[in-house]
Amino acid sequence: MQIFHHSTNTISRVSIYGAAFILALLGGVLYAIELSPIYTRVNEAREQPVPFSHKHHAGELGIDCRYCHTTVEKSSFAGIPPTQTCMTCHSQIWTKAPMLEPVRASYRDDKSIAWTRVNALPDFVYFDHSIHISKGVGCTTCHGQVAEMPLTWKANTLYMDWCLECHRDPAKYVRPKSEVFDPGYVTPANQLELGARLVKEYKIHSLTNCSTCHR
Amino acid sequence: MKSRGQFDIRAQREGGAPAPVPHLRRCGLSWPRYAALPGWAKLCRAYGAGVAVDSEVASKKKAGGTPALQIARAANVICLAALALLFAGCRMDMHQQPKYLPYEPTTFFDDGRSERPVVPGTVARGQLRLDELLYTGKENGVLSNKFPFPITRDDLERGRQRYNIYCTPCHDYTGSGQGIVVQRGFPPPPSYHIDRLRQAPVGHFFDVMSNGYGSMYSYASRIEPEDRWRIAAYIRVLQLSQHATEQDVPPSERPQLNQLNAGQPQ
Numbered sequence: 001m002q003i004f005h006h007s008t009n010t011i012s013r014v015s016i017y018g019a020a021f022i023l024a025l026l027g028g029v030l031y032a033i034e035l036s037p038i039y040t041r042v043n044e045a046r047e048q049p050v051p052f053s054h055k056h057h058a059g060e061l062g063i064d065c066r067y068c069h070t071t072v073e074k075s076s077f078a079g080i081p082p083t084q085t086c087m088t089c090h091s092q093i094w095t096k097a098p099m100l101e102p103v104r105a106s107y108r109d110d111k112s113i114a115w116t117r118v119n120a121l122p123d124f125v126y127f128d129h130s131i132h133i134s135k136g137v138g139c140t141t142c143h144g145q146v147a148e149m150p151l152t153w154k155a156n157t158l159y160m161d162w163c164l165e166c167h168r169d170p171a172k173y174v175r176p177k178s179e180v181f182d183p184g185y186v187t188p189a190n191q192l193e194l195g196a197r198l199v200k201e202y203k204i205h206s207l208t209n210c211s212t213c214h215r
Numbered sequence: 216m217k218s219r220g221q222f223d224i225r226a227q228r229e230g231g232a233p234a235p236v237p238h239l240r241r242c243g244l245s246w247p248r249y250a251a252l253p254g255w256a257k258l259c260r261a262y263g264a265g266v267a268v269d270s271e272v273a274s275k276k277k278a279g280g281t282p283a284l285q286i287a288r289a290a291n292v293i294c295l296a297a298l299a300l301l302f303a304g305c306r307m308d309m310h311q312q313p314k315y316l317p318y319e320p321t322t323f324f325d326d327g328r329s330e331r332p333v334v335p336g337t338v339a340r341g342q343l344r345l346d347e348l349l350y351t352g353k354e355n356g357v358l359s360n361k362f363p364f365p366i367t368r369d370d371l372e373r374g375r376q377r378y379n380i381y382c383t384p385c386h387d388y389t390g391s392g393q394g395i396v397v398q399r400g401f402p403p404p405p406s407y408h409i410d411r412l413r414q415a416p417v418g419h420f421f422d423v424m425s426n427g428y429g430s431m432y433s434y435a436s437r438i439e440p441e442d443r444w445r446i447a448a449y450i451r452v453l454q455l456s457q458h459a460t461e462q463d464v465p466p467s468e469r470p471q472l473n474q475l476n477a478g479q480p481q
Contacts, residue, residue, distance in 0.1 A: 009283070012287075013286070016286075016287070016290035016294075017290070019290070019294055020290075020293055020294070020297065023294070023297040023298070024297075027297075027300075061384070061395050061396065061399075062395060063384055063395075064379070064380040064381075066380045066381075067380055067381060067384065067437075070436075070437045077316075077317040077318075080318055082436070084432060084436070085437070087432065088431075088432045089384070089396055089401060091430065091432070092400070092401050092402060092430050093396070093399055093400045093401050110326075111326065112320075112326070112327060112328055114320065114327075122309065122310040122311075123309065123310060123311060123312040123314065123316070124309045124310070124312070
């Protein structure tokens, strides 16, 4: 009994092989999406419970990064300031601002403010802020022009190939230790020359072992 | 969902709004993960069956399956393998391990914090803090004018750096109390150069940094005790600098001073 016409064989074969190509194309599209801001959320200003502006605090007022991110020099974690740090100033200024009500409520009721995390790494990456700071990697090298961000966004993908860009050749990015916290630092024209000197002076090894970051 | 035991960080909190944990949503492609797979597999199998039924008529005497059937099976396997590869990329087990990173929220405790406050009276190893002068700035309960350790040039440099980070927003770079936050409306602190503070024992500055004073909050959680002493030492430097004469400058440095002051009224 002939259920299908003979041409059905051709159609089914073509569609089976075609499916492989369609899948490959789909894979390619997914890969492109993974690299694009749709997925990485690079340059996307994130909404926060309080519209905290680094532009105002770090840029216009010139408050040092470490005033709030106190553990960045000695810990793997830079530190999100406790509400007490906000209230150090805001117990006295902008005390009636409705925008700051979540901060006051947090301090009053001893409840944490649930900030939206902007820069996150997978749990299998053991990144350490302190070693990068003490070897001359500036805040803005990874976090971008934070002092110009009204709402904070991620400046880089934080993908492994991005990390390796510097781990393979730190001379391209290292700056003098005195300039690490300068939000307005401009890479000098002789960066490669300066970088090479600093890499030697700070005893920086280009660390590309898997176990440098993965444990 | 309790697949990770009672510490499941994705479970909703009972009795109340679900705690927002937006940073845990790390896989933007989670939607097709389960829904798409059976559909595609069924489709592939249907193709394979269709080819098999058709070609059996043509060459049913060949043993071990027809070539068309083999191709269909191979295509089926390829399709499934490709799908498996595609969606294997969406497994996030290692991305979100069942452990708490700093400040990661939890549903286990009522306040939603995974980091627990220590029980009052707990003494952490190495934190006994018996040295009254070093940790309170006092000797026998009275503010002391002594430093708990000798202050070197390096300590002063460190003190200047820490002062510039934590104190300048209000006290400004010279210590006159006109920092940027004061310019924006914060009650001005007294200048370090008034007589009361020039006479104050150095322990007073340590005590204020540790416990706060007036509208100034405590900085104990932000500045280590040793650094608070270094800042206190640097405040003494600022006080000296505002009441110094040319005679206080070593003769070798005076030309430099005159050079710096060249354009300014004496």
